[in-house]
Amino acid sequence: MMQESELEQQIKNCLTQIDKVFPIQTIINQQVTTNFIRDYHTYSSWGYKYLHSREGSLHLAMNYEGYFTPQGFYEQTRLIHELLSNYSTYTQILELGSGNGFNTIDLAQKNPQRHFTGLDLTPSSLQTARKKSSHLSNVNFKEGDFQSLPFAENSFDVVFEIEALSHANNPEKALSEAYRVLRPNGLLIAIDGFRYPHFDQLPASIQQASQLVEITMAVQQGVKLHEWIQMAKNIGFTVDSTIDYSSFVVPNLIRFRNMAREYFYPTWRGKLLNWLLPAHLSKNAVAGLLIGYTVQAQAQGYFQVILQKK
Numbered sequence: 001m002m003q004e005s006e007l008e009q010q011i012k013n014c015l016t017q018i019d020k021v022f023p024i025q026t027i028i029n030q031q032v033t034t035n036f037i038r039d040y041h042t043y044s045s046w047g048y049k050y051l052h053s054r055e056g057s058l059h060l061a062m063n064y065e066g067y068f069t070p071q072g073f074y075e076q077t078r079l080i081h082e083l084l085s086n087y088s089t090y091t092q093i094l095e096l097g098s099g100n101g102f103n104t105i106d107l108a109q110k111n112p113q114r115h116f117t118g119l120d121l122t123p124s125s126l127q128t129a130r131k132k133s134s135h136l137s138n139v140n141f142k143e144g145d146f147q148s149l150p151f152a153e154n155s156f157d158v159v160f161e162i163e164a165l166s167h168a169n170n171p172e173k174a175l176s177e178a179y180r181v182l183r184p185n186g187l188l189i190a191i192d193g194f195r196y197p198h199f200d201q202l203p204a205s206i207q208q209a210s211q212l213v214e215i216t217m218a219v220q221q222g223v224k225l226h227e228w229i230q231m232a233k234n235i236g237f238t239v240d241s242t243i244d245y246s247s248f249v250v251p252n253l254i255r256f257r258n259m260a261r262e263y264f265y266p267t268w269r270g271k272l273l274n275w276l277l278p279a280h281l282s283k284n285a286v287a288g289l290l291i292g293y294t295v296q297a298q299a300q301g302y303f304q305v306i307l308q309k310k
């Protein structure tokens with residue numbers, strides 16, 4: 001394993017390179033508002049499709065074999081599907097931040113006896129999701145904010161989210177809304193990125209790199225795993241399990257880094273990308289360059305947390 005000082009040095013080199021292209025202070029001053037998040041997902045969709053996942057996944061692939069394959073995009077839904085098989089009476093399922101419908105559609109196809117609702121903020125993603133699911137009778141997609149859910153209380157048996165709640169500018173409100181719409185004994189399954197509890201003790205360069213990753217992915221800053229879990233407990237959830245899946249997203253993060261390198265250390269392909277990419281996606285290269293290192297430094301991690309409404 002690489003020494004921490006070597007890792008820090010690599011992060012510092014990246015920060016120097018990034019600062020030449022996008023002044024770091026300007027990125028740090030950026031507020032991640034709801035409009036910023038919606039614009040990010042609207043204008044990045046083309047790049048996500050051609051550079052990340054043709055299948056429409058907006059989340060990271062989880063690859064156990066140590067190298068990236070697109071099959072890894074289906075690992076999160078495979079885990080959720082496996083969990084659902086223990087709850088045959090749980091039929092009403094809601095996905096928060098359903099994006100292009102990748103997860104909801106995959107699960108709806110595998111669970112024709114259950115009904116799935118996907119909720120998202122971004123109209124263009126909802127349009128894609130509706131088009132892709134037009135052949136399914138057990139799916140519907142709704143526009144809305146997961147911090148103010150347009151559903152009555154006790155409407156769902158399971159609420160799940162994949163890399164969506166990390167965008168919440170009010171995580172407490174998002175959790176309490178999920179709690180409100182769940183039936184008693186209902187589950188909230190979160191697969192998402194969080195800061196590690198010891199984040200504040202890490203070197204300043206690693207903390208700054210993590211902050212840049214969050215802003216350039218339109219994610220809110222500062223939520224640590226244990227703080228988020230405590231918020232959930234205060235609302236009334238009990239914690240069924242917490243699993244750290246960080247090592248399984250590393251192959252995808254290395255793929256990001258290789259693409260981002262072309263942007264910051266341009267080859268002819270990088271120059272072409274610079275010219276073609278929308279502004280949000282170019283800034284995404286900042287996250288692409290850094291996130292493999294911030295995860296390796298255990299500043300940020302990728303977790304599954306299962307909560308239950310008692």
Ligand SMILES: C[S@@+](CC[C@H](N)C(=O)[O-])C[C@H]1O[C@@H](n2cnc3c(N)ncnc32)[C@H](O)[C@@H]1O
Pocket residue numbers: 037038041056057058059096097098099100102103119120121122125144145146147161162163164167168
């Ligand atoms: C990283 S994408 C993940 C999409 C999808 N879960 C997937 O795995 O492909 C995050 C999604 O959350 C949505 N989102 C962000 N903030 C939201 C909010 N406050 N309410 C509803 N959706 C939101 C975005 O529009 C985007 O589609």
